[in-house]
Amino acid sequence: MDTIDLEKLFQRGYYVTLGATSSLLEVIQEPAKREENFRRLGRSFDEITQELAEKGVTTEAEARSYVDKFVAQQVSGKTSTESEVTSLTTVTTTARTVDDSAPDNVSDKFEKPNNTVKASMRDEIQELTQQLASLRSELQNLRSN
Numbered sequence: 001m002d003t004i005d006l007e008k009l010f011q012r013g014y015y016v017t018l019g020a021t022s023s024l025l026e027v028i029q030e031p032a033k034r035e036e037n038f039r040r041l042g043r044s045f046d047e048i049t050q051e052l053a054e055k056g057v058t059t060e061a062e063a064r065s066y067v068d069k070f071v072a073q074q075v076s077g078k079t080s081t082e083s084e085v086t087s088l089t090t091v092t093t094t095a096r097t098v099d100d101s102a103p104d105n106v107s108d109k110f111e112k113p114n115n116t117v118k119a120s121m122r123d124e125i126q127e128l129t130q131q132l133a134s135l136r137s138e139l140q141n142l143r144s145n
Helices: 003-029 032-040 045-076 082-086 119-144
Strands: none
Touching: 003 032, 003 045
C-alpha cells in the first residue's frame, strides 16, 4: 500500500468519523432527527460513508470558522458581543492533502494521485508546522498571564 493511499484512507476515516459524530450529536440534541438517520441506514455502505465524509468536511469547515472567530476575538484583546464577533474579518481556509492538483470534489479526493510531493512543498509544510507550534505556545503563554 502506497503512503499516499494510506494517507487518503486515514483522511477519509477522519472525515467519516467526524460526520458520524456530528450526526450522533444531532440525534441526541434533536430527537426528531433520529428517525431520519435510521432511515439512512438502509442504504449501501458506500453511500453512507460518502454522506458522512461530506458531513465531516462541512463540520470541519464550520469548526475552523468558529475557532478563527474565537482566536480573532482573543487577539483583539476585548470581549465582544455576538454582533461584534460576526463583524470580525476571518480568513477562510481549506484543508487539503499535500497533492493540491487533485480535484475539489469530495468523492474524487480519495482517488489515487498521479503526482508525488515536491521537496520544496515538504520544506514549506515543515516550516509552517513549526510556525504554528510557536504560535500555539505563545498563545498558551498569553492565556496563562
